Amino acid sequence: MNARECDVLIVGLGPGGGAAAAAAAAAGLSVIAIERKREIGVPVQCAEFIPLPLSRHAMAPGVLAQRISGMTSVLPSGTAVDTPFSGLMVDRAAFDRELAGAAAAEGATVHAATSLVALDADAGMARLRGPAGESTLHYRVLIAADGPHSTVARLLGLPPLQTVNTRQYTVPLLQPFADTDIWLSPDYPGGYAWLFPKGDRANLGLGMDLEAGGDMKMLLDRLHRELVVEERVGADILTRTGGAIPVGGLRDPLLAGSVLFVGDAAGLTHPVTGAGIAAAVASGEAAAAAARSWISGDAAALETYAEDMVDQFGEALARAVRRRAELMRIRNTPAFVNDAAHRRSWIAFDEYYRAALST
Ligand SMILES: Cc1cc2nc3c(=O)[nH]c(=O)nc-3n(C[C@H](O)[C@H](O)[C@H](O)COP(=O)(O)OP(=O)(O)OC[C@H]3O[C@@H](n4cnc5c(N)ncnc54)[C@H](O)[C@@H]3O)c2cc1C
Numbered sequence: 001m002n003a004r005e006c007d008v009l010i011v012g013l014g015p016g017g018g019a020a021a022a023a024a025a026a027a028g029l030s031v032i033a034i035e036r037k038r039e040i041g042v043p044v045q046c047a048e049f050i051p052l053p054l055s056r057h058a059m060a061p062g063v064l065a066q067r068i069s070g071m072t073s074v075l076p077s078g079t080a081v082d083t084p085f086s087g088l089m090v091d092r093a094a095f096d097r098e099l100a101g102a103a104a105a106e107g108a109t110v111h112a113a114t115s116l117v118a119l120d121a122d123a124g125m126a127r128l129r130g131p132a133g134e135s136t137l138h139y140r141v142l143i144a145a146d147g148p149h150s151t152v153a154r155l156l157g158l159p160p161l162q163t164v165n166t167r168q169y170t171v172p173l174l175q176p177f178a179d180t181d182i183w184l185s186p187d188y189p190g191g192y193a194w195l196f197p198k199g200d201r202a203n204l205g206l207g208m209d210l211e212a213g214g215d216m217k218m219l220l221d222r223l224h225r226e227l228v229v230e231e232r233v234g235a236d237i238l239t240r241t242g243g244a245i246p247v248g249g250l251r252d253p254l255l256a257g258s259v260l261f262v263g264d265a266a267g268l269t270h271p272v273t274g275a276g277i278a279a280a281v282a283s284g285e286a287a288a289a290a291a292r293s294w295i296s297g298d299a300a301a302l303e304t305y306a307e308d309m310v311d312q313f314g315e316a317l318a319r320a321v322r323r324r325a326e327l328m329r330i331r332n333t334p335a336f337v338n339d340a341a342h343r344r345s346w347i348a349f350d351e352y353y354r355a356a357l358s359t
Pocket residue numbers: 011012013014015016017034035036037041045046047048049050114115116117145146147148150151152166167168205241242243244245262263264265269274275276277278280
């Protein structure tokens with residue numbers, strides 16, 4: 001098979017695409033994986049927390065930054081509640097680079113600075129633009145791992161996913177600690193603010209629904225100033241980033257012909273917490289396995305992938321969508337400032353997992 005054809009084309013080399021590329025190549029498929037950024041993983045658009053089951057991807061030198069053991073959730077009244085919360089802080093650029101490197105080591109052809117620009121899905125044909133110009137590639141399965149504003153979805157005429165915006169500063173951390181701090185506030189409708197420690201620095205960020213109003217820069221600067229006054233962080237802003245987070249739940253459909261959506265492109269990110277790395281890796285690996293089975297003759301394998309994703313993630317995502325909607329429904333009422341409403345809408349509290357009162 002020459003370079004103009006492959007079994008699997010993977011668009012996007014974030015965690016979803018990297019995991020898919022490594023798994024598909026390891027399963028013996030010919031894989032071409034493209035990433036439009038010049039350098040995989042850069043710029044980082046992430047708070048860089050991963051749950052413990054992803055530890056195996058954090059073992060390479062330069063990936064693991066520190067361990068996390070708890071979460072402090074600060075309610076609108078100022079009450080702070082500590083809960084256990086285990087995970088790792090990583091260097092996300094190194095994390096993504098390691099996954100892409102593992103894919104290349106398994107035999108995948110990896111192209112950075114290369115974008116998908118056109119698609120004829122019926123013919124299994126993709127038009128790519130890279131440093132050497134444009135080229136056409138024939139594929140059997142396409143894995144769309146191209147993030148919250150998926151180009152593949154747009155080229156297929158599928159609707160965009162609902163997203164919230166985020167803004168994040170990396171700041172010096174003056175007092176090392178091992179908890180993630182979360183602020184729930186009526187000032188951040190449809191989102192929250194966070195401080196995630198990473199050794200001698202921390203990621204201080206804010207995500208919210210801009211349609212509900214609010215000035216993210218002003219709000220993040222205000223929180224930053226408060227933490228400087230408390231002598232928790234330094235006044236310098238070492239890096240600035242941001243990005244979109246899907247908050248509408250699973251894309252429907254997850255499958256279009258022989259195109260499978262994974263990770264953020266599939267809407268697998270948790271609409272309340274914004275966490276999506278673990279789901280991106282899991283769905284990328286599952287999509288690769290489905291591609292392998294389908295190419296080996298299992299005609300139902302791609303549909304089975306979509307069903308498996310619904311089984312695995314559907315209920316948790318649907319609950320998160322409901323909890324967000326419940327909170328947003330009351331945002332113009334006095335109840336919106338009450339701790340009770342925010343406890344019901346945040347994963348650290350038992351109320352979040354209880355059956356809905358009215359829905
Ligand atoms: C500020 C912020 C903080 C976050 N913090 C966390 C966190 O702490 N923990 C967590 O679990 N999740 C976090 N998330 C969510 C997490 O980053 C995503 O869920 C995760 O990156 C999804 O991985 P993915 O591979 O699906 O997509 P992405 O990581 O978005 O990767 C998609 C890739 O596709 C590429 N691409 C797009 N279009 C094309 C094209 N046409 N051609 C070629 N390549 C293309 C993009 O350049 C990109 O590299 C955060 C998100 C944001 C915005």
